[in-house]
Amino acid sequence: MFQVAAHPTSFDSHKHGHGHRSSHSSSQHYHQQPAVSSSVQLPRTLARPPFADISREALTAASPELANVPSEYIRRRLRDTAPQMMAGIASLAPSHLPSTLPRSHLPSSLSIPIRSQSSHSTQPSYPTHILAIAPSKPSSSHSADALTIVPTHALVLASQCALLPRFPASSSANPGSPQIQLPVIPVSLPSPAAFQLLHPFLYTHNLGALLASLLPMPQGFVQAPGFGGDHVKHVLGSGQKLHELSVYLCQVSHSLSALTSHAAHIKELWQDCVALGIYDVELWDAMDLAWEVVLGAMNLAARQ
Incomplete structure (x- = not known):
């Protein structure tokens, strides 16, 4: 059986040229601390592995x-x-x-x-x-x-x-x-279950469909004409837009437990991408967007 690793190494965005974290610092004031539940502690960011062809x-x-x-x-x-x-x-x-x-x-x-x-x-x-x-x-x-x-x-x-x-x-x-x-x-x-979400993306590269499979999101957001990598980057650079998506997710999820489940699904997808050695920049940006939104929603739910 082909066994692949489950844990990523750190990602050096300056060296490899496809990180984005330094370009959207305006989003950070909504998500200063990692979200924590009674049973799960989540990392603040999803580390990207070094590029390999x-x-x-x-x-x-x-x-x-x-x-x-x-x-x-x-x-x-x-x-x-x-x-x-x-x-x-x-x-x-x-x-x-x-x-x-x-x-x-x-x-x-x-x-x-x-x-x-x-x-x-x-x-x-x-x-x-x-x-x-x-x-x-x-x-x-x-x-x-x-x-x-x-x-x-x-x-x-x-x-x-x-x-x-x-x-x-x-x-x-x-x-x-x-x-x-x-x-x-x-x-x-x-995560075999996460791979079943990832597999269609490897064919279609439909970022909207992938995000919708990870989190409840406003229909008009993921189905907007021309939705793609540039749109994802734009939202990642806007603290206000991230906050709006987090508020929506918090409202439709109803409980911290449901939000924790969403976060677990994103984390499992991240682990599969690392294990397989997938270095699609738009895919990583989409996972970062989902992660920012769910952490923001968890922090909002924790304060309620």
Whole structure:
């Protein structure tokens, strides 16, 4: 099983050039202290790991024809093909794709029927592997023997996750084939549940959808036309806007316990990103935004 670390090292924004903390100090007066509940103590900031480029070996194993193509170009092109890849995942017959598999009886591969596609649907690009994800530290909420099953495309992971090793070769489904044979890859991550939120983002890079999966936010905020990295940076630089989002979150969450749960989800996503070696600047900014908002809401709730 591929085991990856759960704890980040410190991030040097001056050295690596994609930190933002020094550029939005105006936000800090709303969130001076880390929020604390009776059972959870949270860090003031989510430390970013040092930058590391993706593995060319893993990338070449996923797609040999891209061996000499710049990684940034590959990532941009993959965003254009995200609808086809998501359609390929959706085409797997759910009745033959379990949500979990027992670690003690994990097959080396799965044969999964492919659902028939409408002639007007997006031509699917079928997944190449199936991840069987175990928690790094099993808890009462997740059985140590139950592995979370996630069909994926090796190229999507290899182009964005610097700390994943190369995956074994996978045969593509033949056109018109009624089923596909996918290798099963055991992986250990801090939070299998958080990876299920992260995985769609690696295809779509939809920051609004990611934020909405982490926290209740005003619909008009995350669905604003053109919502993206620049918008996130702007809000991070505005103490007033952060405060408004924290007030909203505090009002709709109703309890410090609910806010603590939101914070735990963000922290788990952060740990998975570190463990996988994901260095998408906009993703890290979005996590920082969610973290600032939830800490502010917890501090507001604690004073009520």
